[in-house]
Amino acid sequence: MPAPAYSLIATDLDGTLLRADDTVSDRTRAALATALGTGARHIVVTGRPAPRVKPLLDDLGGGGLAVCAQGAQLYDAAGDRLLWSLTLDRELAEQALGKIEAEIGQVHAAVDQDGVDGLTLIEPQYLMPHPTLPAVRIHRRADLWKRPISKVLLRHDTLSDDELATVARAAVGPLASVTMSGPGTVELQPRGVTKATGLSLAARRLDAGPDDTLAFGDMPNDVPMFGWAAHGVAMANAHPELKAVADEVTGSNEVDGVAVVLERLYGA
Numbered sequence: 367m368p369a370p371a372y373s374l375i376a377t378d379l380d381g382t383l384l385r386a387d388d389t390v391s392d393r394t395r396a397a398l399a400t401a402l403g404t405g406a407r408h409i410v411v412t413g414r415p416a417p418r419v420k421p422l423l424d425d426l427g428g429g430g431l432a433v434c435a436q437g438a439q440l441y442d443a444a445g446d447r448l449l450w451s452l453t454l455d456r457e458l459a460e461q462a463l464g465k466i467e468a469e470i471g472q473v474h475a476a477v478d479q480d481g482v483d484g485l486t487l488i489e490p491q492y493l494m495p496h497p498t499l500p501a502v503r504i505h506r507r508a509d510l511w512k513r514p515i516s517k518v519l520l521r522h523d524t525l526s527d528d529e530l531a532t533v534a535r536a537a538v539g540p541l542a543s544v545t546m547s548g549p550g551t552v553e554l555q556p557r558g559v560t561k562a563t564g565l566s567l568a569a570r571r572l573d574a575g576p577d578d579t580l581a582f583g584d585m586p587n588d589v590p591m592f593g594w595a596a597h598g599v600a601m602a603n604a605h606p607e608l609k610a611v612a613d614e615v616t617g618s619n620e621v622d623g624v625a626v627v628l629e630r631l632y633g634a
Contacts, residue, residue, distance in 0.1 A: 370404040371631040372580035374572060376433075376565055376591065379412040379422065380496065380548050381584035381619050382601055388498055390426065397628035398426075404632050409433065409568055411561050413547035413587055415478040415486070415516055416441040416448060418499055431571065435478060435516040436545060436555045436587055437564025440571075446482055450567070453480050454556045456511040458541045459518050462554055463507075465537040466520070470530075474521045475507065480514040492521055495550035518542075518554040527552055531586075546605070547587040562590035580631070582616075582624050583608060599627050 375398075377383040383390060398408055410432040412419060416439050419432050423443040431449075432441045440449040459477075467473055474492040479485050486501040487510055488494065494501050504510065510518075522530045530552045534544045542554040561583075569575060581588070581595035584604040592598030592611050600612035601623045609615055617623035 370401065370406040372596065373406050373578040374569055374574040374580070375401060375406055375408045375628070376411045376579055376581040376595060377408065377624060378561075378583040378585070378588055378591075379410060379414060379419070381603060382582050383410070383619070383624055384422070385620055388422070388496075390422075391622050391625070393622045394625040394628075395426075397622075397625035397632070401628050401632040406632065407572060407574075409565070409572070411437075411565050411568075411581070411583075411591060413517075413545075413551070413553065414499075415439065415484055416482050417484055418486070419443075420446065420482075431568050433561065433564035433568050436547065436553065437559045437561045438516045438556055439480075440564060440568055441482070448482060449571075451480055451516070452556050452559055453514040454517055454542060454554065456515060459515065459554060460511060462534075462538045462541045463518065463520075465539075465541070466534050469537050470522060470525060470533050472523075473530075474523075475510060476501065476519040477510045477515040478517050478519070480516050484513070484516070492519075493550065495548055516555070520552045520554065521550060545587040547585050553587075560590035561587060562594040565591055566594060580627075582627070584619065599624075 413436045416434045429444045434441050438452045476488040476492045487504050488501045531546045577596050579595040580597050581591050582599045584601040586607045598612045600609045600615045602618040
């Protein structure tokens with residue numbers, strides 16, 4: 367059998383592999399199965415923390431690795447364990463929030479706790495961008511910092527995501543990295559951690575490298591991953607910042623954009 371076009375297929379979840387209802391279409395499942403039949407491997411690379419990824423991986427077959435929390439976690443789905451995890455210093459996170467609020471007034475915050483049993487904690491007025499994802503509402507900001515965290519999520523009452531991300535980057539400086547991973551999802555994460563750093567470490571475990579990797583995404587947090595991978599495919603619904611650096615643009619997540627590319631490269 368000839369070698370696959372790319373031996374590693376890295377897909378974002380929300381807005382990319384998943385439709386709006388958090389499902390993977392039958393056509394995309396079939397295209398992934400065909401690609402895997404050629405010897406390629408599939409790895410999820412997502413902003414979601416490990417506990418919010420396991421049910422989806424179980425639905426896709428239950429095995430393999432996933433890069434979670436914007437690259438801060440490498441999750442072994444078969445063993446339900448983290449192979450590595452980098453946390454965001456909680457004192458720095460609190461300082462960063464203070465600096466942002468000094469510029470634009472009150473923000474509403476949430477955190478993803480570290481670990482395979484970590485919770486998503488949200489402040490009273492924080493609105494979850496994905497209503498289907500479980501979260502625990504807390505009453506005091508101090509409760510956000512009780513356990514190690516992988517990231518902080520931010521929302522503002524009037525600023526757009528792009529505006530909030532711009533202000534946050536200027537205010538936070540070296541305290542943390544700022545990224546935008548979806549509508550209503552501006553995040554603070556450990557400095558220097560990106561999807562590219564997480565994917566590169568995961569690929570090494572799979573004896574793969576940048577030249578072997580095909581990547582799919584839809585938001586600015588996927589820009590580093592596209593810079594690392596040999597070929598980056600942006601969805602039709604992608605943020606303009608990602609489309610600007612993509613090697614190609616496919617259909618949206620609602621019309622099997624991932625499947626269209628996989629069928630072309632690996633056969634229908």
